Amino acid sequence: MSWPPPFPTPPADEAALLRCAEGLTGRTLGELAQWLGRAPPARPERAKGWMGQLMEAALGAPPSNEAGPDFAALGVELKTLPVDLQGVPRASTFVCQAPLDLRLSASWSESRPKAKLSRVLWVPVVGEAPLPERRVGACFLWRPAPDEEDLLRADYEEIAELVHAGQANRISARVGRALQLRPKAADNQRETWVVDAAGGWMTAQPRGFYLRRSFTHALLGRRFLLT
DNA sequence: GTGTGATCATCT
DNA sequence: AGATGATCACAC
Numbered sequence: 354m355s356w357p358p359p360f361p362t363p364p365a366d367e368a369a370l371l372r373c374a375e376g377l378t379g380r381t382l383g384e385l386a387q388w389l390g391r392a393p394p395a396r397p398e399r400a401k402g403w404m405g406q407l408m409e410a411a412l413g414a415p416p417s418n419e420a421g422p423d424f425a426a427l428g429v430e431l432k433t434l435p436v437d438l439q440g441v442p443r444a445s446t447f448v449c450q451a452p453l454d455l456r457l458s459a460s461w462s463e464s465r466p467k468a469k470l471s472r473v474l475w476v477p478v479v480g481e482a483p484l485p486e487r488r489v490g491a492c493f494l495w496r497p498a499p500d501e502e503d504l505l506r507a508d509y510e511e512i513a514e515l516v517h518a519g520q521a522n523r524i525s526a527r528v529g530r531a532l533q534l535r536p537k538a539a540d541n542q543r544e545t546w547v548v549d550a551a552g553g554w555m556t557a558q559p560r561g562f563y564l565r566r567s568f569t570h571a572l573l574g575r576r577f578l579l580t
Numbered sequence: 581g582t583g584t585g586a587t588c589a590t591c592t
Numbered sequence: 593a594g595a596t597g598a599t600c601a602c603a604c
Contacts, residue, residue: 402597
């Protein structure tokens with residue numbers, strides 16, 4: 354594909370989205386930033402979301418801070434995944450906020466993590482160099498395999514059960530083999546409402562669902578296997 | 581070196 | 593305010 358491509362517009366379907374992403378493979382984030390007219394951050398440690406937002410813009414995702422997939426019409430969620438030169442994920446992957454009150458569904462099938470993870474465009478970003486020098490890796494569309502979904506469901510149900518039992522404050526990131534619950538807030542003084550063990554209300558730190566590195570590592574490996 | 585818990589910027 | 597995008601930093 355020629356460089357630079359036309360300025361990104363929302364993709365019409367999965368195939369168009371995938372073609373668009375494949376056209377970015379091998380490009381540096383610096384090239385993408387220049388193409389899109391965005392300056393690389395002067396202080397990268399203070400710009401944790403820069404890479405993800407750059408990829409959203411590069412693929413024509415409408416800017417939004419609403420729950421639900423990035424490409425709502427397609428039902429596709431975009432996730433950038435920082436990996437080292439061996440292709441090993443460098444960090445866990447944020448999935449979505451976890452409402453700790455009774456809005457958190459008891460069933461996996463109606464849960465927010467399932468809605469987000471049912472269809473994901475994974476975009477590896479390769480390397481540990483300064484941000485502008487890292488390269489877009491080989492992206493791929495993913496849907497959980499049956500055994501992967503079983504794992505996610507089991508973790509979700511375990512967490513949901515604890516939340517509904519009023520144990521939200523006692524859930525640590527150690528719970529869950531693939532999906533875990535971690536703090537998700539501007540600081541640890543933030544509070545949200547949760548149900549307590551007696552069915553009343555108490556406060557707790559806001560949390561979000563995350564995918565463990567071991568899980569994303571495994572799914573990167575499995576895409577090269579026959580099913 | 582890893583994983584958990586804490587934190588930062590931006591947008592609506 | 594509270595969501596989005598994640599990485600930082602310290603304890604282990």
